[in-house]
Amino acid sequence: MDFFTGLLESMLQTALSPITAAFVLAAIGLNIHFGFTGLMNMGQAGFMLVGGYGFVISTMNGVPFFLAILISMAASALFALLLGIPTLKLRGDYLAIVTIGAAEILRMVARLANLTPITGGPSGIQSPRFREEFNALSPLPEGRTSILGLDYINTGVDDWWSRIVSWGLVALFLLITWLLIRSPWGRVLKGIREDEDAVRSLGKSTFSYKMQALVIGGVMGGFGGIVMALPAAINPDGMGRATTFNIWMIMLLGGAATILGPLLGSILFFVVRLVITSVAAQFVPASVLSAQQTEVLSWVLIGVLLMLLVIFRPQGILGNKKELSFNV
Template sequence: MDDFTRILTQSLAELIAPTTAAFALAAIGLNLHFGYTGLLNMGQAGFMLLGAYGFGIATIAGAPFLLALLVAIGAGIVFALILGIPTLKLRGDYLAIVTISAAEIVRWLGRSTVFQEWTGGASGLLGKTYKESFQALSFLPEGRTAIGPLEYINNGSDSWWTRLFAWGLVLLAVLFVWLVTRSPWGRVLKGIREDEDAVRALGKNVYAMKMQALVLGGALGALGGVLYVLPSAITPDAMGRTMTFFTWTVLLLGGAATLFGPVLGSMLFFFVYMALRTGMRTGLGDVLGSTKVEQIGGILVGVTLMLLVIFRPQGILGNKKELAFHGH
């Protein structure tokens, strides 16, 4: 019974973890790309890593927290422009190839010794070098607080303050997407997803609209990267292909082209993923070892994504009439 309680508590903790919020925010950005506009961005991890580097490097250079956040957003915007200008006039598959390659280039540049002075190379940047300005903003008293079975320090890396800020940012992003997708601009985006030639025939600049969607989603992805590194450190290898893969799983699980799909998908995905990993470690850890448990967890995520795409491409909250994979 104790094992079951421990597994449940760890899984509940994952529901509100800053990492879960980071993936929710990245998936909200990806939702603007894919769900609303039909852009196949396979390199969201690149936006997240650039956002994290922008924030970390700016903070270490002495920038206040809000300015460092703006630098992170700026990094995401520049990356979107570099990717979008040559590819958005092409059909969707080309963007997928370019984005997955570009995200890998960003990761390898982060790892390389060329920029080691700023990025820390393969070792990355230690959390203590860029977290102080964020922690200084906390209005919570010192000490620890327990809410139900979950207990954390009020201030610090793995704290209630980090969680409050992370989920507050996710709520703001949801509100932002709600406002823009209800606007005429948002309705044109959905039109581009369904039939861009028809939208072009109406006199709309499809290229400009796609670019705007790519920039906005990329900026949200960059902010997701900031949330991801606030409780930990900036390491390029932690923000690679697997991160994009998880972000897609989160989006498709919750439902693309839905407002709360990315948030629900992220919470459900990480709750189940943590329950599986902790359960396997408890039950099979002695037999398999922790490395194999992680590998089996990754395999199960892959199988889940395949089954989602085959049997329920619209996700939990999605509407099949509005969005299906064959529409792209």
């Protein structure tokens, strides 16, 4: 009984983790790109890296907190422009290849030993070097608070303040997405996704709309990079190909072209992985499965579950089959 009580508490901790919120933010941006516009962006981790490093480097150089946020947004938008201007005329697999290549170039540049004084190189930058001003903004009193069995310090590392800000951003971007997609602008995006030539025949600049979607979704991904960096550190290898694939898995799990799909997908993704590893560690002898093998097994089972989902419910948990028409 103690095991299951502890497991439920761990599930709640995982669901409310800032890292989970960071992936929700990145998945919301990817949903703008692919779910609503039909852009095969396989480099969302690149936007997280640009946004995260833009904020961290600015803060470490004495830039005020909110100005550092604006610099991060500008860096993400600039990356979207540089990426989109030569590539948005591409479709399907070709756009996917270019975007994943661009993200990998950024990651390898950030890992360069010559840039260690700026980016921290392969080791990255630890959060105590850039989160002091973030902590100073906290209105919470000193001490610890326990809610629903979860006990954290109010402000510091692994704190309530980070969780409040992270999930506040999630709520804000979900609301912004809902408003945008309900607007005439959002209806044009859906039209581009379903039949770009038809939208172009109506006199709409599909390139302009796709660029706007790429910028907005990229900025949301940049905020995901900021939130991912705040709890512990920012590291280029933490925002590589695997991160992009996980974001895609999250979006497809919850349902592409849905408002709450990224939220549900991210929570389920991390919670299911936690349940698999915890149950295996508890009930499978170490002689059969070591801790490392259990970790690998969790990824294998998640992959199998995703395959079954794509086969039997390709629209995802919250998705609608009518939203699965993509002009790629």
